[in-house]
Amino acid sequence: MKLRGVLSGISAAALAVAASLTFAAPASAATWDEWMYTDDANPGGVVRFRADGDVVQLCDIQADGWKVYLRVYDYTQNLYKYDLAVGGNGNCIETRASFGGPYDLREGNVFEFTIWMQQAGNYPSFHDTAYWRNVN
Incomplete structure (x- = not known):
């Protein structure tokens, strides 16, 4: 018993x-504040942003032989910050303020995030752009 x-x-x-x-x-x-996909009919990439910690994640979400790219630009200060690239279905790359340097995004500023895809030897394609304010 x-x-x-x-x-x-x-x-x-x-x-x-x-x-x-x-x-x-x-x-x-x-936990993501913002996200955006590449601008193709069957999106091959996604970027996600969390203001708390300035976390930016870029992922390749389709097995198509294309790499996904991201440019982060401080629109408020008219200042280039950094580029990221990742390829291979399911692979992601992530940055955060704790990495220092360009990854520590100024609080209150508006940032331009531009995502696109590119295949070796071809021009960039499927661009999309969003403006997100870093407020937490």
């Missing part, structure tokens, strides 16, 4: 942990 109670308690604890993980996942997925 005691064994049944112990097993019952362990099962309840395991379910509670599983439930908390299930509910925690969507909250972490919703």
Whole structure:
């Protein structure tokens, strides 16, 4: 009888942990303030931005042989910040203010994010641009 109670308690604890993980996942997925896809019919790349920590993530989301590029420009100060590039379906690159230098985006400024795709030997294609304010 005691064994049944112990097993019952362990099962309840395991379910509670599983439930908390299930509910925690969507909250972490919703941490991006802004996002934008490449401007093709079946987007091959995405950029995501979180103002808290100046986190910028660039991902290649399609197995198509194209690389995804990003240019970050401080529109308020008329100042180039940095470029990123990543290729290969599912691969991402991420920067954050803690990296220092150009990755520490000035609070309150508006930044121009331009995303595009390019295949070796071809001109850049599928550009899209957005202006996001760094406020947190």
